[in-house]
Amino acid sequence: MSVEAPGMDVHAALRNVLQQLQADPQRYRWFGVWWWPVKALLKRAGYGPDQLYMLGSYQDPETAALVPSEGLEATLRAAFEEYGSNARFGRPGGRVEGPDGELVTIYDEDAGL
Template sequence: MLKSYRFFKTQEDWDNEVAQTAAKLKQNTGKSDLGAFALEVVANRLKKYPYAYQEFGVYWWAVKQELIEANYSFDADNVDAEMVAEYRGKTPAHTIVAAEKFSAMYRQTYFKGNTKFTLEEDDNREYVLYDEEMEEKI
C-alpha cells in the first residue's frame, strides 16, 4: 500500500469527514446524496476545465472510475487500475472527499499543470499522471 497522500489516519477519520461533509450538504442544499452531488460537480468542472483533472493528482484515476461507474462519459478502457485500487474510497463520497483534499493541497503546493508526484518518500518513487483522454480535451 502506498503511504503518500493519505489524508486520514484511520478509516473512522475518513468516515467522520464524509459524514460531516454530507451533513453540511444537507443543511445548505437539502440534498442527501453527497456522492452523486459531488460527482456531478466534478463532471461539470472537468467539462468546462479539462485540465482540472491534474489537480486530483494521484486520486485522479479513482475519481475517473467513480465517474465511469456513475455513467458519466469517460473511457473505461483508459484507467490506471493500480492507482484506483490505492486511492479509491469505500464509496464515491469517500473518494471525492479525499480527492478534493488532494486538490486543495495541490493548488497550494504545486504549479498549475504539474503532473509529477513522489509516491513514497523513502524510495522516491516518482509517478507521472497522464490521461490521454483528458489531455486531448485540453
C-alpha cells in the same frame, strides 16, 4: 464501490467535479492518483464522453495501484483534499505527490493532456 455514501451527497459532488472539468479539463491532474477512482465513479454515476470527453476506458494501472484501498467517502474526501492541495501548490508537468510522498506523473490518454 457504489456511488452512495452516508453523510456525503456523492451525486452532487460528482456533478461538481464534472462541471469543474468541463470548465478546465487539465484540472483532472489535481486529483493526483485519486483521478482513477474519481473517473470510475463519474462513469458509474452515468457520465461518459458525451458529458466529458475524457471519460473513456483508459486507466494507468501503475498510478491507480497507488490509491489506498478505502471506502467510497474516504476515497472521495482524499481526492478532494488532494485536488485542493494541488490547486494551491501544484507542480508543473502533471507531477503530483503520491500517498507515500513519491513524485508521480498523472497522464490520462483519454484526456490527451
